[in-house]
Amino acid sequence: MKRYEDLSPSLRCIMTPGPVEVDPRVLRAMSFPVLGQFDPEFTGIMNETMEMLRELFATGNQWAYPVDGTSRSGIEAVMVSLIAPGDRVLVPVYGRFGHLLHEIAERCGAEVHTIETGWGSVFEPGEIIAAMKRIRPDVVALVHGETSTGRVQPLAEIGQACREQDALLIVDAVATIGGIPVRTDAWKLDAVVGGTQKCLSVPAGMAPVTYNARAEAKLLKRKRVERGLRGGEVQPGEHSFVRSNYFDLSMLQDYWSPARLNHHTEMTSMLYALREGLRLVLEEGLEARYARHKLHEQALVAGLTAMGLALYGDPDCKLTVVTCVLIPEGIDGEAVRSLLLEHFGIEIASSFGPLKGLIWRIGTMGFSCRENNVLRLLGALEAALQRHGYPVACGRAVQAALDVYEAESG
Numbered sequence: 545m546k547r548y549e550d551l552s553p554s555l556r557c558i559m560t561p562g563p564v565e566v567d568p569r570v571l572r573a574m575s576f577p578v579l580g581q582f583d584p585e586f587t588g589i590m591n592e593t594m595e596m597l598r599e600l601f602a603t604g605n606q607w608a609y610p611v612d613g614t615s616r617s618g619i620e621a622v623m624v625s626l627i628a629p630g631d632r633v634l635v636p637v638y639g640r641f642g643h644l645l646h647e648i649a650e651r652c653g654a655e656v657h658t659i660e661t662g663w664g665s666v667f668e669p670g671e672i673i674a675a676m677k678r679i680r681p682d683v684v685a686l687v688h689g690e691t692s693t694g695r696v697q698p699l700a701e702i703g704q705a706c707r708e709q710d711a712l713l714i715v716d717a718v719a720t721i722g723g724i725p726v727r728t729d730a731w732k733l734d735a736v737v738g739g740t741q742k743c744l745s746v747p748a749g750m751a752p753v754t755y756n757a758r759a760e761a762k763l764l765k766r767k768r769v770e771r772g773l774r775g776g777e778v779q780p781g782e783h784s785f786v787r788s789n790y791f792d793l794s795m796l797q798d799y800w801s802p803a804r805l806n807h808h809t810e811m812t813s814m815l816y817a818l819r820e821g822l823r824l825v826l827e828e829g830l831e832a833r834y835a836r837h838k839l840h841e842q843a844l845v846a847g848l849t850a851m852g853l854a855l856y857g858d859p860d861c862k863l864t865v866v867t868c869v870l871i872p873e874g875i876d877g878e879a880v881r882s883l884l885l886e887h888f889g890i891e892i893a894s895s896f897g898p899l900k901g902l903i904w905r906i907g908t909m910g911f912s913c914r915e916n917n918v919l920r921l922l923g924a925l926e927a928a929l930q931r932h933g934y935p936v937a938c939g940r941a942v943q944a945a946l947d948v949y950e951a952e953s954g
């Protein structure tokens with residue numbers, strides 16, 4: 545009989561744009577005993593999680609709770625709930641995850657319009673607003689931080705334009721939440737989806753979402769309660785009800801409300817993890833956390849450039865938490881990544897689609913975003929490049945990063 549060994553995953557230094565290293569306090573929380581999902585002790589934990597999520601999203605919205613599933617499940621829940629078949633949806637695309645929003649909007653039965661800008665840059669707000677005037681969308685769906693290209697799209701002007709044109713603005717803040725500011729109310733974002741496995745240092749498996757009263761008004765028009773749970777409510781017409789059961793936010797919000805209307809079985813251990821991750825964020829303080837992410841990005845960038853490497857993309861819209869590096873000509877990017885993993889236990893990411901083989905993507909997110917990780921990566925990358933025959937400016941990278949740290953502490 546085959547014998548299966550005890551699990552003993554290696555301790556890695558994970559410098560990808562997610563998943564990242566999980567904070568030990570989060571891992572500890574995941575080992576606590578399971579509670580029943582209607583146990584008052586557990587519903588208390590649900591309520592606390594909602595409170596902390598409101599702070600994280602910088603919102604006074606009533607609704608801020610996690611959808612169970614990876615970040616994509618939160619995106620799908622928000623889109624399938626807020627986009628009715630036949631709605632006009634505008635998706636400005638500037639990387640892989642914009643294409644994902646397009647794909648999901650199509651599956652919702654929407655009339656989808658896209659505008660695209662070259663990968664490595666983002667849109668001028670005026671370009672999106674001009675497209676909105678032309679298309680008159682019911683919904684605009686936009687990525688805040690594109691991990692595929694390492695860019696960040698400014699949102700405030702788009703939020704204002706959506707209010708003026710009575711469109712709903714749905715935002716994928718999977719990569720940015722907890723790492724750079726996401727100001728849901730101030731930027732007038734109607735629905736926002738975050739990720740756990742990036743700047744929150746929690747494993748993948750939940751997707752925090754928030755949405756405001758404008759979004760809820762549309763949702764409630766599409767609400768259909770499961771037959772087995774119905775009282776005498778009026779059900780919407782056959783065409784407009786939300787086409788997913790699991791991802792129907794109108795049912796999920798009933799489960800997260802004091803009514804606790806039965807839906808799925810909550811992921812107890814993941815909720816413990818998220819609660820602990822949020823506690824860590826609020827203990828550190830949001831602004832201090834954003835400043836920490838900025839500092840380590842600066843040290844990383846100083847080190848990479850001192851080594852002689854060039855960064856990819858427009859620096860004016862660089863995403864703090866993801867740094868994209870051009871793979872030097874003649875260097876096999878995958879061989880360098882393998883060397884880093886096998887010999888140094890460090891993981892960095894490759895890329896997708898048109899950027900595959902051209903850039904490496906380095907994440908500085910959450911618990912992984914710390915001085916010893918940045919220094920370790922710079923030293924290891926320098927050694928790996930040298931080993932592959934690239935003429936690195938030896939010894940400079942770590943010194944340049946240390947200069948940044950010293951300037952900050954001095």
Ligand SMILES: Cc1ncc(COP(=O)(O)O)c(C=O)c1O
Binds near residue numbers: 739
């Ligand atoms: C910007 C962005 N959106 C969405 C996703 C999808 O998230 P998940 O893989 O957790 O479903 C990712 C994952 O990498 C992402 O970076």
